[in-house]
Structure formats: C-alpha cells, structure tokens
Amino acid sequence: MAERTQERDRERERERQLPRIRLDQPRVRRPRFLPEYDPEAFGRLSERIARFLGTGRFIVWMTVIIIAWVVWNVSVPDHLRFDTYPFIFLTLMLSLQASYAAPLILLAQNRQDDRDKVNLEQDRKQNERSIADTEYLTREIAALRMGLGEVATRDWMRSELQDLLKELEDRNARGNGERRDLFPGDGSRGSDVPDR
Template identity: 55%
Template sequence: MADRIDQPKEPRRSFVPRVSLGGEDGFGKISESIARFMGTPRFILYLTLFCIAWLAWNIWAPPDLRFDSATNGFTALTLMLSLQASYAAPLILLAQNRQTDRDRVQAEQDRQRAERNLADTEYLAREMASLRMAMSEVATRDFVRSELRNLLEEILEQEDEKRRATSDDGEAGTGVPRP
C-alpha cells in the first residue's frame, strides 16, 4: 500500500531509511526520506556526537593514530561537513519540489471540494426558498389556532343568544320556554 501523504510517518528505529527503489520515483522517495531524517533532532544529535568523537579522537588519541591534525584546523572534518552539506542542499530542494507538487494536487482537490460544497449550498438555498414560498400558501399553527378561537367565540355567542332568546320567550318567572 502506498504511503499516505496526509499522515505522519511512523517512527522507525533504523538509521538507514527503508524505501523501495521500484518505479520511476524511487530516487525521489529516497531523497525525501533522507531530507526528512536530516530535519530531525536525532540527526543533529548524531552529527554532534560524530563531530565530538572526531575531535576527541584527533586531540587525545596517540599521535600515530590521529588522522586529522588540530594544527591544520581539522581540515578533514571540515571537508566531511562540507561534503555532507553539499549533498544535503540538493536533496532538501528535491524533497521540497515533491512536497510542492503534492501541495498543488491537494489544493486542486480542496478547490474542487469547495466548488461542490458551494453548489450543494446553493441547491439547498433554492430548495429552502421554494419551501418558504410553498409554506406561504399553507396554514400555519398560529393561523389555525386563531381561526379555532374565532369559531369557538362565535359558537359561544350563538349559545348565549339562544339562552337569552329562550329566557325571553319563556313564561314570566317560570323559566320554562313556551311550546
């Protein structure tokens, strides 16, 4: 399975990066893994320990076992660090170019996703507008309640009128209506 570029790499315990050389992009993957390693605190620690060991050996080792003279300003160490820097710069640039390409693809995907979201939002807005227009023709809860209140008031008024009419038509004092 291909490595996902949107997820961080899992930590490895190996000093040598594990990258397959298969495919046309093998060198790019190797350069990226080296550039990634060079950007870690572990690399700086290893480089520092290497320089300390180099300097310690060439200062305190027996004179016949020393290979870089302090009197010459540790020329071999300077050459080693220059060589490392001369390889690091192009590898880092290559890794940055690959990252730029991935960022460009990601930006295009984000743009397409944003366009889809905008189209969906516009569609939903049109649907809501059409529902609002349709709702203007439908009776709302408050409208139905007010109509029911009005009907209830009319019914109560009619009952009051009937009671008054029956009490006026009845015999005086009996409260019984005439037949």
C-alpha cells in the same frame, strides 16, 4: 537505362530489408548506458533523509561524531592520527555532507509542493461543490417558504376554529331563537369562492 532499372531494383530491395516502423506497436527499447532508477523510490528516500536531517537526533549524532573525530586526532599517538590539527579531512567530509544534503532537501521540498498543489486543487473543487450544494438548498428552502405562504397553517386553522367556537358560544348565550347560519350562502352545497 538498364543500369537505372537495376539501381531502382536494388533500392527497392534495400527498402524491403529495412524493418518498417509500426505506429500501432511499442518501440523496442534501446540499451541505455546510464543506470536506470525509479524516481518515486528516489524521491521517497530523499524525503526520509531530509526528515532525518531536520531532527535533533541528527544534530546530536553529528556533534558526537565531530567531537570524537577531534578528540581522537588530538589525543592519540601520531601514528594513529588520520587527520592532524587543521582537520582538513573533517572539513572535506562536512562539505561533502552539506553538498548532498542541500539538493536532497530541495528535492523533498519540491515533492511536498507538488502534493500541496494537488491537495489545494482537491480542496478547491470540494469547496466549489459545497457552495453549489448550499446555493441549491437555499433556493429549495426559498421555494418551500413561498409555497408555504399559500398553505393553511396549523396556527391559522386554530384561530379560525376558535373564532367559530366563540361565535357559537355567543349565539347560545343570546338564546333569542333567531337562526343565523355560520356559513352564509344561497343554500347550495358548493361555494363560488374556491378553497385554498
């Protein structure tokens, strides 16, 4: 029993010596064996290279280098040649260039696709906002039109005033002296028909 107690005490002591993992603090970074790189910087570099590979300048430079390579290895003395007739080293260099160019171009295309997705999502949200604004304005204009249907317009007022003017002119032209009210009623100041 004393052995068990001593064993438990030793285990507790080991637990105390081990550092506790705290979740509220960042973990200590472990050393890495692989080199670290910034993916954004690498992506920007790959886009620059892919843009250069897609230009006429690259094709011209590549053609000049290949022609110079072939002319050098055909025309100079044998001891100065570094790649003889089947041009195996030239083929190796062109294969190496192609093996690096293809992944760089694909990486640049993937980055462009990601940017296009973000732009497409922003355009879609902007279109949704524009549609919502247009629908709101359409409802407001319809409400204003409905409200204006009950309001006396300038043209309606003009026509009413012109009718009253004609009626006054007709009365003066008749001149028979009979008195006619323009606004018939019971003589009270108010009217039983409400104004609009």
